[in-house]
Amino acid sequence: MDHFLYRNGQLMAEDVPVTEIAASVGTPCYIYSTATLLRHFQLFEEALQGTDHLVCFAVKSLSNVAVLKVLGDAGAGMDVVSIGEYKRARAAGVAGERIVFSGIGKTRAEMREALEGGIRQFNVESEPEMQALSEVAVSLGKVAPITVRVNPDVDAKTHAKISTGKKEDKFGIPISRAREVYALAASLPGLKVVGIDVHIGSQLTDLEPFRQAYRKVAELTGVLRAEGHEISRLDLGGGLGIPYARDNNAPPLPIEYGAMVREEVGHLGCEIEIEPGRLISGNSGILVSEVIYVKSGEEREFLIVDAAMNDLVRPAMYDAWHDIVPVVEPAAGAEAQAYDVVGPICESGDTFAKARPLPQLAPGALVAFRSAGAYAAVMASEYNSRPLVPEVLVQGHQFAVIRRRPTFDEMINRDTIPEWL
Ligand code: LLP
DSSP, X not given: OOSEEEETTEEEETTEEHHHHHHHHOSSEEEEEHHHXXXXXXXXXXXXXXXXXXXXXXXXXXXXXXXXXXXXXXXXXXXXXXXXXXXXXXXXXXOGGGEEEXXXXXXXXXXXXXXXXXXXXXXXXXXXXXXXXXXXHHHHTOOEEEEEEEEOOOOOOSOGXXXXXXXXXXXXXEGGGHHHHHHHHHHSTTEEEEEEEXXXXXXXXXXXXXXXXXXXXXXXXXXXXXXXXXXXXXXXXXXXXXXXXXXXXXXXXXXXXXXXXXXXXXXXXXXXXXXXXXXXXXXXXXXXXXXXXXXXXXXXXXXXXXXOTTTOOHHXXXXXXXXXXXXXXXXXXXXXXXXXXXXXXXXXXXXXXEEXXXXXXXXXXXXXXXXXXXXXXXXXXXXXXXXXXXXXXXXXXXEEEEEOOOOHHHHHHTSOOOTTO
């Protein structure tokens, strides 16, 4: 359920016609719905109601500071994977004590800044990282709260590029080695073990892999407690999938996920953290684009739009499906035409959809790519010297540009010509 619906023949973003936003900021543009962001955050809150918990939004999925403020003000914590994301969360008014720091390559400089600014915990992913964090904490006279991310070796049954919990993946430490790694943690100065962390992948459409992973974490909790470690917090990661196409099997709901979490770890008396990104931000955004040309190939009709793979890379990178809908609602019974929807970039990979049935569209028509809130604007680049797409936030009847489109001068002036040229 999201707040991008047709009303009077027009696609609306909450109570604002998408055409009005496109006319005001130009295309392509990203539009986010505050109500949809909050609704999906609340679904997790409801799913974990009655447990001691913190829902930490995965900032990597959508990191605009205005979006982070919407969620932070609603009570979300944040999961960050770089000091840049940490700074964004802080700029959105989120206290350091509500921010968890994940990622396999945290640098000493990043550790230092997070420790000085305040941090809820570091999710440590390796022994060398643990050693480095210990040294940094000691040098600052601080104690770093940590969990260790364990790799439970379960198959998340998702796209290979976004699976993270199998033993061949680069993440976490093998769960079989957890005891020795926790023993090391306990022996190092400047560290305080607070719990265990696990994250097995993204866009999971089945609860079973989560269940297997959480069961292993529950077992490990007992083992580590018996060895004298204080395990009071379990970070269960993110990864719950969303429906990208309206007609496919819907992934499990947060309420079902929450029930499973309680079954598997509810008896342990631990504080529960989760790190959802996509489920909160994914269906909260659309990418609006204008048709530039309709080109008839020998066998195919190409809809050439002004958005491209640099703006939304998911189809090119993961063969991802995004629903594409016209901004003006097609008349009932309008004939469909199969289009290859492509961007202007000089690569065949710049294809959003092949033979996609759409109503007949003419140059100047607007289309919206749905489910474009997560891993969309954040993964954009300026390839082909295309400016980053502006972002707009809607709340009820109002909308605001929350990141403007850079000018070409701004883009070009970031480059400098050395004096010897
Ligand atoms: N926690 C950790 C440690 C993660 O690595 C991730 C995502 C999350 C939480 C949030 O997962 P989510 O709830 O959003 O599934 N670019 C890819 C997705 C990459 C996910 C990376 N890690 C895509 O567009 O599908």
